[in-house]
Amino acid sequence: MHPINLYNTLTRSAENLSPMDGQRLRFYCCGPTVYGRAHVGNFRTFVMQDVFRRVVEAAGMETLHVRNVTNVDDKTIRGSIAAGQSLEEFTEYWTRLLHVDCEALSILEPHEEPSAIAHVPEQIELIGQLMEKGLAYQSDNGSIYYRIAAFEEYGKLCHLNKSDVRHNADQRLNTADEYDKENASDFALWKTWREEDGDNAWDSPWGRGRPGWHIECSAMSMKYLGESFDMHSGGVDLIFPHHENEIAQSEGATGKTFARHWFHVAHLKVEGEKMSKSLGNLYTVDDIVSWGFEPNDLRYSLLAGHYRQPLNFTKDSLNACRSARRRLGQFADLLPVGLEPTPGFSVFAPVLDALLDDLNTPKALGLLHSISQDVAADLKAGKSEPDEMVAIASGFHNALLAFGIEVPQADAGGEEAPDGIKDLAEQRSAARAAKDWTEADRLRDELSKAGWEMRDQADGYELTKL
RNA sequence: GGCGCGGUAGCCAAGUGGUAAGGCCGGGGACUGCAAAUCCUCUAUUCGCGGGUUCGAUUCCCGCCCGCGCCUCCA
Numbered sequence: 327m328h329p330i331n332l333y334n335t336l337t338r339s340a341e342n343l344s345p346m347d348g349q350r351l352r353f354y355c356c357g358p359t360v361y362g363r364a365h366v367g368n369f370r371t372f373v374m375q376d377v378f379r380r381v382v383e384a385a386g387m388e389t390l391h392v393r394n395v396t397n398v399d400d401k402t403i404r405g406s407i408a409a410g411q412s413l414e415e416f417t418e419y420w421t422r423l424l425h426v427d428c429e430a431l432s433i434l435e436p437h438e439e440p441s442a443i444a445h446v447p448e449q450i451e452l453i454g455q456l457m458e459k460g461l462a463y464q465s466d467n468g469s470i471y472y473r474i475a476a477f478e479e480y481g482k483l484c485h486l487n488k489s490d491v492r493h494n495a496d497q498r499l500n501t502a503d504e505y506d507k508e509n510a511s512d513f514a515l516w517k518t519w520r521e522e523d524g525d526n527a528w529d530s531p532w533g534r535g536r537p538g539w540h541i542e543c544s545a546m547s548m549k550y551l552g553e554s555f556d557m558h559s560g561g562v563d564l565i566f567p568h569h570e571n572e573i574a575q576s577e578g579a580t581g582k583t584f585a586r587h588w589f590h591v592a593h594l595k596v597e598g599e600k601m602s603k604s605l606g607n608l609y610t611v612d613d614i615v616s617w618g619f620e621p622n623d624l625r626y627s628l629l630a631g632h633y634r635q636p637l638n639f640t641k642d643s644l645n646a647c648r649s650a651r652r653r654l655g656q657f658a659d660l661l662p663v664g665l666e667p668t669p670g671f672s673v674f675a676p677v678l679d680a681l682l683d684d685l686n687t688p689k690a691l692g693l694l695h696s697i698s699q700d701v702a703a704d705l706k707a708g709k710s711e712p713d714e715m716v717a718i719a720s721g722f723h724n725a726l727l728a729f730g731i732e733v734p735q736a737d738a739g740g741e742e743a744p745d746g747i748k749d750l751a752e753q754r755s756a757a758r759a760a761k762d763w764t765e766a767d768r769l770r771d772e773l774s775k776a777g778w779e780m781r782d783q784a785d786g787y788e789l790t791k792l
Numbered sequence: 793g794g795c796g797c798g799g800u801a802g803c804c805a806a807g808u809g810g811u812a813a814g815g816c817c818g819g820g821g822a823c824u825g826c827a828a829a830u831c832c833u834c835u836a837u838u839c840g841c842g843g844g845u846u847c848g849a850u851u852c853c854c855g856c857c858c859g860c861g862c863c864u865c866c867a
Contacts, residue, residue: 590867647816680806689807
């Protein structure tokens with residue numbers, strides 16, 4: 327069992343991480359708000375969280391992976407009302423599509439996937455503890471707020487001094503909500519019912535209402551992982567305020583360290599621009615597929631940059647990654663097939679080392695290519711021992727699993743051509759046999775116009791759908 | 793104002809106090825009737841700029857220029 331070295335936002339340094347209980351590495355991932363299709367930016371975070379899990383497991387550790395879906399908030403409530411559906415119906419619909427996309431991207435299912443709707447009692451219980459400890463208070467309008475002045479360590483994750491916080495720095499805040507708080511930086515634990523909430527209200531000791539956003543993650547992570555666990559993660563935008571507030575809620579209530587290690591994934595840009603609804607660049611997995619790429623091309627491209635660095639997502643990068651994946655596929659075709667895979671990375675061990683070193687996926691992918699080329703050169707030069715090849719093929723296979731990358735294989739077989747296309751192809755073969763190049767070229771053009779590419783091979787031809 | 797990140801070939805992107813991984817694109821070659829695919833091969837005397845430390849710096853230090861992120865509900 328190798329520990330993984332991972333940058334910890336809390337300490338601003340890379341630290342070794344292994345299960346604190348010596349058994350399973352328990353970690354929590356902040357999932358999406360399910361009010362629409364998840365976009366490539368969301369998936370950068372989810373793919374990196376997935377690679378974290380795969381690498382940790384490849385290093386011989388067991389995991390307990392919890393990823394929530396947020397289904398009680400302004401956007402889901404507004405969306406469900408607009409759609410004329412219950413909040414459950416509405417958010418279950420988008421959760422199902424999330425699962426479809428995750429599967430397409432080879433993202434492993436978390437062991438638990440709790441949602442806020444299903445954990446209202448746990449959240450109420452936690453708020454009650456905070457009330458008892460004087461860390462929360464009820465305002466005149468009935469809502470419950472967290473009293474950050476009472477939590478000494480507030481700001482330790484995002485490294486902001488309370489005095490340095492510029493309140494409402496980017497003018498996004500709805501100031502109408504702000505009057506009832508003792509301090510502008512206090513945040514809502516329980517929101518009292520308002521007209522626009524419709525039927526979405528639960529009874530609590532403080533009246534009908536709904537939980538605030540941050541409390542669900544504190545309640546659910548501690549329910550499934552315990553009051554203290556190994557790692558907590560999400561996109562960088564969650565560092566403040568979401569994760570800072572989770573720490574305040576959880577550590578305030580239990581007096582114990584919440585998550586030991588905080589892992590945050592930098593944001594994705596699209597064609598050099600910030601992603602935003604107004605720019606219309608919140609691309610989805612379906613968009614990528616409609617451009618003619620495979621979801622795995624997207625996955626590869628999300629691993630092509632280091633997770634702590636902003637990554638620029640472009641169609642060019644998808645093209646590059648598709649080619650790179652094909653290249654790996656060509657290598658895979660050289661390896662023996664049908665063998666019982668063995669554990670271990672063999673000559674590909676440096677790939678795992680790079681991944682264990684703060685999830686250096688760009689370096690690891692580079693090594694995957696360069697080692698593959700070395701192996702291929704040895705194979706072609708007849709310098710490799712057949713029994714070595716079993717371990718090497720397994721090592722390659724295991725390395726791909728650690729990335730969650732799939733490579734196209736020659737024997738995968740494409741789409742079957744319809745009869746009309748096959749007829750044209752046969753005619754062209756005949757023309758070629760007769761050395762009638764003009765007719766052969768004409769038929770190739772005709773096939774191309776019909777959407778099929780015909781490639782001549784030594785012993786026949788291959789048809790590929792364009 | 794506070795905190796933080798980055799500037800490496802046409803593009804993407806690793807990296808180290810001892811002289812630049814890898815991928816894509818592009819060039820050349822093999823193969824092919826021609827293509828495509830594939831294979832082989834080439835492509836940064838140089839790492840934003842200016843100083844300093846050092847036998848030696850892209851890598852450490854200082855200054856500057858440029859770009860970016862966060863500072864209350866966006867992965």
